[in-house]
Amino acid sequence: MSNRDLLLEIGIEEMPARFVNNAIRELSEKLESWFQDNKLSFTEMKLFSTPRRLAIVVKEVATSQSDTEEEVKGPAKKILFDNEGNWSKSALGFTKSNGITVDDIYFKEIKGVEYAHANKFIKGEATIKLLPQLSSVISSLHFPNSMRWGSQSLRFLRPIRWLVALFGNETVSIEIAGVQASNVTQGHRFLGEPIPLLAPIDYEKVLLGQYVLVDYDERKEAILEQIKRLEEEQDWIIPVDEDLLEEVTNLVEYPTVFFGTFNREFLKLPEEVLITSMKSHQRYFPVKNKNGNLLPYFVAVRNGDHRHIETVAKGNEKVLRARLSDADFFYQEDQKVPMEHNLKKLESIIYHEKIGTLAEKVKRIRNITEEIGRMVSLTDQELKLADRAAEICKFDLVSNMVNEFPELQGVMGEKYALQQGELPGVAKAIYEHYKPRHAEDSVPQTTIGSIISMADKLDSIVSSFAIGLIPTGSQDPYALRRQAAGIIQILLENEWNISLSELLKKVIVVEKGDHNDELYQQLKAFFKLRIQHLLEEKEIRYDLIEAVLGGDFNSVKDIVDRAETLQERKDQPSFKGTIESLSRVLNIAGKAELGVQVNPDLFENDYEVNLNEQWKQLKEIFESTISSSERFDAISSLETAISAYFDHTMVMADQEEIKRNRLALMSELAKIIGAYASVNVIVVK
Numbered sequence: 001m002s003n004r005d006l007l008l009e010i011g012i013e014e015m016p017a018r019f020v021n022n023a024i025r026e027l028s029e030k031l032e033s034w035f036q037d038n039k040l041s042f043t044e045m046k047l048f049s050t051p052r053r054l055a056i057v058v059k060e061v062a063t064s065q066s067d068t069e070e071e072v073k074g075p076a077k078k079i080l081f082d083n084e085g086n087w088s089k090s091a092l093g094f095t096k097s098n099g100i101t102v103d104d105i106y107f108k109e110i111k112g113v114e115y116a117h118a119n120k121f122i123k124g125e126a127t128i129k130l131l132p133q134l135s136s137v138i139s140s141l142h143f144p145n146s147m148r149w150g151s152q153s154l155r156f157l158r159p160i161r162w163l164v165a166l167f168g169n170e171t172v173s174i175e176i177a178g179v180q181a182s183n184v185t186q187g188h189r190f191l192g193e194p195i196p197l198l199a200p201i202d203y204e205k206v207l208l209g210q211y212v213l214v215d216y217d218e219r220k221e222a223i224l225e226q227i228k229r230l231e232e233e234q235d236w237i238i239p240v241d242e243d244l245l246e247e248v249t250n251l252v253e254y255p256t257v258f259f260g261t262f263n264r265e266f267l268k269l270p271e272e273v274l275i276t277s278m279k280s281h282q283r284y285f286p287v288k289n290k291n292g293n294l295l296p297y298f299v300a301v302r303n304g305d306h307r308h309i310e311t312v313a314k315g316n317e318k319v320l321r322a323r324l325s326d327a328d329f330f331y332q333e334d335q336k337v338p339m340e341h342n343l344k345k346l347e348s349i350i351y352h353e354k355i356g357t358l359a360e361k362v363k364r365i366r367n368i369t370e371e372i373g374r375m376v377s378l379t380d381q382e383l384k385l386a387d388r389a390a391e392i393c394k395f396d397l398v399s400n401m402v403n404e405f406p407e408l409q410g411v412m413g414e415k416y417a418l419q420q421g422e423l424p425g426v427a428k429a430i431y432e433h434y435k436p437r438h439a440e441d442s443v444p445q446t447t448i449g450s451i452i453s454m455a456d457k458l459d460s461i462v463s464s465f466a467i468g469l470i471p472t473g474s475q476d477p478y479a480l481r482r483q484a485a486g487i488i489q490i491l492l493e494n495e496w497n498i499s500l501s502e503l504l505k506k507v508i509v510v511e512k513g514d515h516n517d518e519l520y521q522q523l524k525a526f527f528k529l530r531i532q533h534l535l536e537e538k539e540i541r542y543d544l545i546e547a548v549l550g551g552d553f554n555s556v557k558d559i560v561d562r563a564e565t566l567q568e569r570k571d572q573p574s575f576k577g578t579i580e581s582l583s584r585v586l587n588i589a590g591k592a593e594l595g596v597q598v599n600p601d602l603f604e605n606d607y608e609v610n611l612n613e614q615w616k617q618l619k620e621i622f623e624s625t626i627s628s629s630e631r632f633d634a635i636s637s638l639e640t641a642i643s644a645y646f647d648h649t650m651v652m653a654d655q656e657e658i659k660r661n662r663l664a665l666m667s668e669l670a671k672i673i674g675a676y677a678s679v680n681v682i683v684v685k
Helices: 017-037 089-098 129-139 200-207 216-234 241-248 263-267 271-282 308-334 337-347 358-375 382-392 398-402 411-419 424-431 445-465 480-494 500-512 517-537 542-549 556-569 575-589 606-623 628-636 637-646 656-676
Strands: 003-010 044-050 053-062 068-076 106-110 111-124 161-168 184-186 194-196 255-261 285-288 294-303 351-352
Touching: 003 129, 003 200, 017 044, 017 053, 017 129, 017 216, 017 241, 053 200, 068 089, 089 111, 106 200, 111 382, 129 161, 129 500, 129 575, 161 184, 184 200, 194 424, 216 294, 255 308, 263 294, 263 308, 263 382, 271 285, 271 308, 271 411, 285 480, 294 308, 308 398, 337 358, 351 358, 358 382, 358 445, 358 500, 382 398, 382 424, 382 445, 411 424, 424 445, 445 480, 445 500, 445 517, 480 517, 480 556, 500 517, 517 542, 517 556, 542 556, 556 628, 575 628, 575 637, 606 628, 606 637, 606 656
Parallel strands: none
Antiparallel strands: 003 053, 003 161, 044 053, 068 111, 106 111, 184 194, 255 294, 285 294
């Protein structure tokens, strides 16, 4: 069977850079699924993407589906023959619908009844006849923001302007939104021109001749090589931010790196302001010297070649000059405003219409900060500093600089606080309380910063849950999942053994004025799910995760330690017997009555006495501060006593008083075992 390459290219108006990588990834996944569903073989897929196109070359696609033979089941034998023993209409209908003859029929017994069967030959369809179905693959692509254009009903990221669909040298008949596929691709918007393709293998080479470097990785590498060359020529250090590099790579089709300059006077601005102005607004890379000091230069990437590059540089210099002039003005104006004035303005800014103003949020943050501070045993002096940091943690949100550059919240807060005489630890906490800002970000380095970060995030989560703003599916507009993950990360990094359960209850009281059990249960489930994801990332086995999350909902560190202990012990020879013995206790303890106390006078054998003594000793051990592994060893030591107890003692005795007493002992043991982990959900082999 001969094979051919397939080229599929979707030409569209410029896409936002942040959508390009996800779009080409989704297209490849859907295309691969289509090939699998249609039983068409291929060797590999090569992905291409630029701001104006999504393209895939599929190598060595089979020219047709393989012929197959499958067994088909027909009617029961008794209705396949008439009274004279001839084939009935049912038999003839079965053969006709499957393209077979009565000679092909054989019988197989299923649950005592014989049914007709036959092997049906299915000839593979030619690939060229199947490929027009790819229009539905393209139409099914999903984007966060889609649009319609003209009179078309299709919703897509941007209007489709051309399509290329080549199977070998044959054009595939595909039509989407009024655009008919052809073999003609488009070069660079300004430097290239329309050009026909003779075969998929020519795709990269032809487009390179039209000033389109269509391979994302090659464009990215070209940018990095040019930046490195510029560093060597100018003796510079050009820090490359990966997110910015990805964005720039998806903004251009033919990258040319150049540099420009700005007035040295602007270097008096905070470095963060300069870098943010360059990176976030202009997509420029900053330039530093060997000592790490910022220089009055920037590096940018042009979508084109070197022609008239000096003019391009001057135009970018002019734009940046205006940006930095604005930043300088905002910075100077902000320094004239007393902090108390900004704090007063928070009273008129609505955080959420159902939750209140920013000033009210700050008040709750202060109260939660005090609660956490006492839980982690801060001194009175530390509590005072933490309260001051919490009181002013949001004042920079109403500054001109943060209004212009929202990503500088906290950064400018620290700088302005220092300028207005705040202690360094207080100012640092203003910056740190936004951390971690994302999954890869670090947690606050100071205790006060960590506490206020948790307080702010807890307030956001609990207040949102209280008004019904609970994340569902992929919907999480207030990033509550990320904030919960940040709280867990902070607790782990600081190794704070504070009860997450107690902390949530205290925050609920701050938010609602009294405890609300329904709200608590919702929050508990929400945080359990975040801890579950954390343990999954640590590759803890699924049943062990379920077990520890069914135990005490105390400190995050303890939950993680218990999970890791079980993960370490699960392969030990004694683990199976230990878990089975402990599970017997948990399973039968569920039948105990509430409030029944263990009465040693009702014990009838030494095995009951021994197990009762071991329970008392275990209780004392658990009340002392010991590690997770030591607690597991202590629980495991019960195995012999438990086994002997069950071998010689009937828990469900005929005498009601004896039965209730024995179940009470099981219940007391189960409280300790179950607090460590719901061991009866652990799978042992």
